[in-house]
Amino acid sequence: MELSNRQEQIIQIVKDNGPITGENIAERLELTRATLRPDLAILTMAGYLDARPRVGYFFTGKTGSELFTEKLKKFKVREYQSLPIVVEEDVSAYDAICAMFLEDVGTLFVTNHKSHLVGVLSRKDLLRASIGSKDLTSIPVHIIMTRMPNITICEPEDLLLDAAQKLIEKQIDGLPVVNPAEDGLEVVGRLTKTNITKALVELARDQHI
């Protein structure tokens, strides 16, 4: 995050003199304690400074990039997942293509009559089917999808970084976010490369700090 001049000054004072009270920092800057309060709150929340009751502020010693990594490692899938777009296993490839365009997604999840995950359909799965057949209305998606148990999944409480790792390792664009049900997996979300890009941008722009 971009620190203001005053915040840089505060960090320097705490580095040189910590632990030091807010009152004391204010005196050195010839400002009131009240004026400093927002800066101290920001620096503490961002992890540069720590405060101990009756002792004062001290420097945590963490660099900007250490703090960045620390925060990134805490992000959960549920905080960034999108709504899943789901089709049933017996809809046609033609209808799946329409759903992909209408919903503006690159990956569809396929479910059975119990609404449990049975497969994944990507853009290329549908392109492949289009090349191979003239009548897309007569091909059910369960014939062309990637099917369970070969589906890579994640759960809402998983770390975003672990989900990102799966996307890279499997060279895929998205993961279904699932909750285990009694006899299958219930699809509750969609985690794509775009979600991960959003998390990175948000972190870099400090909306999380």
Ligand code: ADP
């Ligand atoms: P595309 O190749 O269409 O750009 P992907 O790279 O996501 O899209 O998909 C490549 C292949 O991997 C497709 O055959 C697709 O069915 C399959 N696939 C996509 N997502 C998953 C997943 N989460 N688990 C298993 N296979 C997947």
